[in-house]
Amino acid sequence: MPSGRKLKEIFFETAIRASGVASIFIVGLIFFFLFKEGIMLFQTQKLSGFLFGKNWYPISEPGEFGILPLISGTILVTLGAAVLSVPLGIAAAIYIAEVAPPQSKEILKSGVELLAAIPSVVLGFIGIVTVVPWIKNTFHAPTGLTAFAGAVVLAFMAMPTIVSIAEDALYSVPKTYKEGAYALGATQWQTIWRVVLPAASSGIVAAVMLGIGRVVGETMAVMMVTGNSPSMPRGIFYPVRTLTATIAAEMGETVRGSDHYFSLFAIGIVLFVITFAVNMTADLVVHRKRK
């Protein structure tokens, strides 16, 4: 029945196309809604006061909506997590892709995937009972609820993304490159450092960027361990409040249509812009290298 087959073909083609268009359409709608609500804040507040103000007192009369401490908090925690997870993640990926014998390779890979399967609230909980007291005792900080605690917990969340994508990139370096290097008398380490890593660099950058993207957007674990104090961060061993935690902690209280409500949407726009920029950078790097 050729006509029946053809119909089926058309049906599936349309269905798949509709799904593709729908996902873009939904992203568009989300951004539109975010923007529509967030922009209302600037009827009463100045953009510069919002982005560069140092005081976050949303429920006072009149409220102060300066998110500089929150942006700095997010950046500090993200940088901390990147410093911890990027070298570790790339080293792990190199070991899994290049060095490990086949058997332990499989075990390591599933181990890393398992790490990705731990819900963030569980990681946050483990952070509270292990990382937080450890920081307080080891570094003699007044409290363990600090940016550093957030960075440690988030490093664990970024690791699986970084390891699995970087490992894919390393694995897909053509075998002939390595054979060429060995034929010239290079050692295994020389081959990895001079040939494999540069050849896979775009994939590794993408891995790092996607890992960071995950860290920027993470909420629950961060809210549980960073102490959430909206002051300008003075160091990694001080409490901070991130953009995401602010939205999550305050969304329940806001009266719809108040400045506080709009300011949380405006924070959403800022977050959207940050993660969008991170993902775009990753995309650009990958595409430029492919050409």
Place this chain on the structure above:
Amino acid sequence: MMKKILAVIAGMTLCAAAFAENVHSLQVKGSDTMVNLSQAWAEEFMRKNPDLFIAVTGGGSGTGLAALISGTCDVANSSRRMKDRERALAEKKGVHPAEFKPALDGIAVVVNPKNPVSRLAMEELAGIFAGKIKNWKDVGGKDAKIVILSREVNSGTHVYFKERVLRRGDPNAREEFSPEALLLPSSQAIADEVTQNDAAIGYYGMGYLSPAQKALSVAGDKNSEYAAPTVQNVVSGRYPISRPLYLYTNGEPRGAVKAFLDFIFSAEGQEVVSKMDFVPVKN
């Protein structure tokens, strides 16, 4: 195939029937301070009225009031009075909040049991929480930086503490919590941090007190008598940080809501209040 579909339909009908049976279910939402108290009321009430199901959730006073305004709960628990702005918004949405005061609550200021400080005057508390007094030695303790713990802004306790302690009840005052205060998401989180940090100071409703934290005695000013947060001191008014707790319903309560409120104000309901370490309004 047909059989399967029939089975699914039958299953769905059963579910729907089960839901229909549950029409008599009440949603109670709001203040974290009152969550255990409400749960105790609900359990006691449900034991006597098994056909009525009461679901109690926390989230903060603001959360409960917002839910009442948007019609997603029947009773809102609040540890602060509804703001005029919230009332206006409710009226605009066709909700007419009725207010009840079923209990009183003292807010305990707590420190780690290892902390030598055991009493503070209101002005010292205000100085500490506003970030003007930064070291324990300034109030008679060890030389250690004070770690301030506060609740998140959706907490009625946060709002009340700011108005009562930091601003001393003055509506024109501008004092704020120190930006360095750690904002923790629940009373339990404050209790946990105080338990393991001997430089921390925090506050929560009296009902949360446990031996793992030490409650400070508080005086209105340095020259007056210091009082511990106990039921007697709240009733007599000697303990300076106490407040009424509120329930809000949409309009005058009717049906199941009325039955639940009647129970709360009955002798038994008020006994639950004292059992949960709050202060009853009727003796």
